[in-house]
Amino acid sequence: MDDVVLGSVTCPSGHLVLVDGGYLRLWSAQRSPDESGGDAAVDFEVVGSDADAAARSFDHQAGRRLYDIPEHAVVPFTAKFDEHCRAGGFGASLRPFPRRVPHRDRVRHALEAGDPEFLITGVPVVPIGGVPTGRALRVVATRGQWGWARIRIELGGGTVVERRPLGTIRVDHARFAFADADALGSWVHDDPLDGLADVVFWGGDEDAIAEEFEARRTRTPGDDTFGWVDLPVREAYRLAVALEERRGVAPERRFAVDFRPHSHHWQAMRAVRASEHEAATLAVGGADVMLAMTSVGDGFFPAHLDVDAAGAPVAVEIDLS
Known part of the structure; x- marks a missing residue:
């Protein structure tokens, strides 16, 4: 199978976000998601002596945080969790956050907690930490039978000795975005930048x-x-x-x-359509952000992190086969 260089991205913050590019319109940066046009909802944290076990066995979202529970569903959702804890003998409960958690903070928490992904209005987003900050990171796609078999973001030059599963990227708009988490605070999805x-x-x-x-x-x-x-x-x-x-x-x-x-989104998509391999990079918020078509349409695409003998990241790989 042939490899094709799609371009490169930069990540000054060291926190890289892998997400469906169409859903960047929902990104709240440091604001509450309520302020970025999202539906009225509540974010919860699982607390108590058995919080980890209760959250893991409840299996609704990764980790101890449950984001974007619609307001109309809060009462039955809380009752369902309480019944789960009673049935399992878990000492745990749901505690609402006083303010909904901004998406930039969700990235930070997921990386600190070791959560493989987090949700934005039900859409799984994969964060990557420990990304090199001072240089461009090459993005390479490998051809498969019907489109790309995989896309790989090169982080280091070491020899891969272990592959660690990350989360799964859900794509409903046939395109990925690979973006620095801080740069997304400057992303303008729908409004014209030049009128x-x-x-x-x-x-x-x-x-x-x-x-x-x-x-x-x-x-x-x-x-x-x-x-x-x-x-x-x-x-x-x-x-x-x-x-x-x-x-x-x-x-x-x-x-x-x-x-x-x-907007940034439509500027990037214009460049994507003009490119040979349906991928393009746009400078946003001090970083180079890439949009790349999946080549296979929509779906759920698992991501993995390859590391070297010292545990340093070598590459992120997305499986499209």
Whole structure:
């Protein structure tokens, strides 16, 4: 199988985050997740003399913290945990945090506690600690039969003597993000950084819709769809709404619409589409962040850490086979 270099990332904080790139819109950094548009929820910590055993056997999330329990489910969820403890004879209970735990703090706690992953609104995110801070880290993909068989982030030059399981990355948007945990505090997912946006559409009836809306092909590398690029965001939004309304009154017309503000996310995706191997790096918050398409669509992808004889990290590998 052939190896392909996708690019490199940097990690000044030493804490690397592996996550579905589409879910970066949920990232709260140091804010409460309530402030970043998340649903009303409560975060809990399992406490008591048998806290570790109770949390492990309850098996809802990794470790002793249970994040993002919807407010409407708090009473039955707490009752379920209490019954679990009664049945198992565990001296433990759930203690709510006075404020929901910011995502940056979830990274830090997971690494300190040795938890392999943590959740953001039910989505598993894998944190990696002890990452080299002063140099670029090469990202290499290995071809498989149908797409990438694995993606490897090179951390060191030692000889691998042990492979340690990490968590599992859930992907619903067909793309990974490999990012420094502090840099994500500067990530802008949906808002235009320059006041501009693109609107594109495609599908079986794209030619007819293009004629109706007087649209031309964008001639964008890797994404030559019909639409308009570099429009003032209000004008772009007006066109996107008009296209969606057209779909509503004529559902037999087959086409899809994207409204793409010039945010970090859409800038990165524009570069991804133009790249040979569907991966691109963007400078954000003092670090190089990578978005890379999985090449195999959505799924759950286990990650592992390879270490050398001294226990130093050599590489993180994601299995896509």
